[in-house]
Amino acid sequence: MKSFWKKRTPDAPADRSGLAVAYWESHDDELLTASLSKIARRLPYLVMSALRMAWEAHRRDTIIALAGNLVAGVFTVYGLVATSDVLASLFAGGPTPERVRAALPSLALVAAAAGLRGALVTAATWAQARLKVQVERLAETRLFELTTQVELTAFDDDEFHNAMRRARDSGVPDAAGVVEATVAVIGGAVGVLASAVALGLMHPLLTPLLLVTVVPAGWAAVRAARLQYQAYYRLSAARRRKFMLSDLMAERLPAAEVRAFALRDFLLGEYGNVADLEQDVQLDVARRRAVTKAAGDLLTGAATVAVYAALAGLLAVGVIPLPVAGAAVLAIRAGQMSLAGLVQMMNRLYEAGLYFGDYLSFRALAASHVRQPSGTEAPEPSGRLTADQVTFSYPGASGPALTGISVSVGFGEVIALVGENGSGKTTLAKLLAGLYRPDSGTIRWDGADLADLDTRGLISVIAQDHTRWPLTLRENILMGRPLDEERLAAAAAAAGADEVVAGLAHGYDSLLDQRFRGGHDLSGGQWQRIAVARGFYRDAALVIFDEPTSALDARAEHALFERIRKHADGRSIVLITHRLASVRYADRIYVLDHGRVAQQGTHAELMEEGGSYADMYTLQAQAYREAVT
Numbered sequence: 001m002k003s004f005w006k007k008r009t010p011d012a013p014a015d016r017s018g019l020a021v022a023y024w025e026s027h028d029d030e031l032l033t034a035s036l037s038k039i040a041r042r043l044p045y046l047v048m049s050a051l052r053m054a055w056e057a058h059r060r061d062t063i064i065a066l067a068g069n070l071v072a073g074v075f076t077v078y079g080l081v082a083t084s085d086v087l088a089s090l091f092a093g094g095p096t097p098e099r100v101r102a103a104l105p106s107l108a109l110v111a112a113a114a115g116l117r118g119a120l121v122t123a124a125t126w127a128q129a130r131l132k133v134q135v136e137r138l139a140e141t142r143l144f145e146l147t148t149q150v151e152l153t154a155f156d157d158d159e160f161h162n163a164m165r166r167a168r169d170s171g172v173p174d175a176a177g178v179v180e181a182t183v184a185v186i187g188g189a190v191g192v193l194a195s196a197v198a199l200g201l202m203h204p205l206l207t208p209l210l211l212v213t214v215v216p217a218g219w220a221a222v223r224a225a226r227l228q229y230q231a232y233y234r235l236s237a238a239r240r241r242k243f244m245l246s247d248l249m250a251e252r253l254p255a256a257e258v259r260a261f262a263l264r265d266f267l268l269g270e271y272g273n274v275a276d277l278e279q280d281v282q283l284d285v286a287r288r289r290a291v292t293k294a295a296g297d298l299l300t301g302a303a304t305v306a307v308y309a310a311l312a313g314l315l316a317v318g319v320i321p322l323p324v325a326g327a328a329v330l331a332i333r334a335g336q337m338s339l340a341g342l343v344q345m346m347n348r349l350y351e352a353g354l355y356f357g358d359y360l361s362f363r364a365l366a367a368s369h370v371r372q373p374s375g376t377e378a379p380e381p382s383g384r385l386t387a388d389q390v391t392f393s394y395p396g397a398s399g400p401a402l403t404g405i406s407v408s409v410g411f412g413e414v415i416a417l418v419g420e421n422g423s424g425k426t427t428l429a430k431l432l433a434g435l436y437r438p439d440s441g442t443i444r445w446d447g448a449d450l451a452d453l454d455t456r457g458l459i460s461v462i463a464q465d466h467t468r469w470p471l472t473l474r475e476n477i478l479m480g481r482p483l484d485e486e487r488l489a490a491a492a493a494a495a496g497a498d499e500v501v502a503g504l505a506h507g508y509d510s511l512l513d514q515r516f517r518g519g520h521d522l523s524g525g526q527w528q529r530i531a532v533a534r535g536f537y538r539d540a541a542l543v544i545f546d547e548p549t550s551a552l553d554a555r556a557e558h559a560l561f562e563r564i565r566k567h568a569d570g571r572s573i574v575l576i577t578h579r580l581a582s583v584r585y586a587d588r589i590y591v592l593d594h595g596r597v598a599q600q601g602t603h604a605e606l607m608e609e610g611g612s613y614a615d616m617y618t619l620q621a622q623a624y625r626e627a628v629t
């Protein structure tokens, strides 16, 4: 089998396909080369973070889980020492019935210790199970609290997506995993300590012998966990691409185009490439883990033989008496079992810690993308929203999408942004809405910097690529706002969505998702009417319409532009459209070209000035006249 582990660089061809390394094969090597000790040093921080989460999720369950395991360990020592007493009584001289009778009190203590230990372990296990569910929920909630707040630019960054995928898929479940493993490690460590203490009490030389058996198993477990994690880390981007391809092949929305464009073979081929890579890596890991485990088992076996040989030697030279040797064998067995459990749990802790580390890193990354609102309320809109010399580049883009843009919209005004595809209209609209922040220049609302204002509810955006929310029609318009029947009816009527409502058997209660029972789908234009109604329902001072009529029929388009023309009930409007006949009545028109304002003025001024606006307008008008005649 080919090894995936040799480093591939973007210039080196991938040996599997002969193609250059695809974007979904690339990865950040930093973590993969991090030393074991470096990762181990991070464990205490991870454990503390997980325990803090457990504490936050449910204090009582955290206490029961931790204390239950600790106290159970104490009873284990007690049981082992009492066992030694039982054996000492049984191996003592005298008639057998007397020896058995003498052993009975110690035997009763052994039984009591075992019973109490069992009860404690049961209580701790139950608490752990409850804790798992609660920690997982808390971890997920904290994650979504951040992902719904981060600046939009974060979603333009591939590393952000990789980190989010890792945090969501493995980080969240492993937050609970770290808590679980920490509790189990504490329990296991107490068990091992119990055996070590019991052995130490029998003879000081016996304790180091027990510890000799842990080293090989521990090494093998940690190495195996690291191999698995490295594979997982390397496959982050590939796995995202696989999810994306499986959605394309198995989801309803792209199903029609997959058939219409005969994309089946292409998609299956792409899927095969990613699946091949994933399979190669996973098979390679499976082989390496098996080899590691075999080596660990072999060394553990050798260490165990050495321990028993040493014990026999101590017995032979009379350093320890026979009853103590018998109890020591039991304690070593118990210790080894605890050790095996401890190693397994350390391994689990290490493994879960790696993924939980990703979760914490992602939270830190996401938090760094959260803009802290200053809490300053936006002033009553009496003045202007002004962009002054605004420049903006998307992350990783080769050049700016906007350069030195200055535009303004006054209260109750309608301004229009026009220009060719890719000229920067949508980008500018997103900056005006406060969704992106300019790299340089300022956007001010009545003189205050938009970046410092809490503009929630003041700006409404009807996006070009609006979301088709899988909710009821009413919820699609309200989007979390309190219900005001009158306003709902007015918004729906303004957008022509009332006709959509009237056409559905369940009206506003219709579920707009055909993947669920009783769900409906709408036409593109009907969806657009709902999106526009959503924009009208929010009583925002500034409404941005980004191509609101691209899917509307002629009558609906005319009606909407008429409403916008009447200044949409005193709101300020930023209108983006390619239908130039509809922007004739705008108070000001900005013509964008390659991210700059090429022209500005009223329709009449721009027509008189000549240039690209006049050319585009004339072209459209001419095409329409030709079509009519």
Ligand SMILES: Nc1ncnc2c1ncn2[C@@H]1O[C@H](COP(=O)(O)OP(=O)(O)OP(=O)(O)O)[C@@H](O)[C@H]1O
Pocket: 156, 394, 395, 397, 401, 419, 420, 421, 422, 423, 424, 425, 426, 427, 428, 464
């Ligand atoms: N998320 C993004 N990341 C990187 N570049 C982007 C992103 N969105 C847009 N761009 C680029 O920014 C430039 C301006 O795009 P924008 O969407 O603002 O144009 P537009 O004028 O609205 O175009 P259209 O008329 O096609 O809607 C284009 O070159 C586009 O490729």
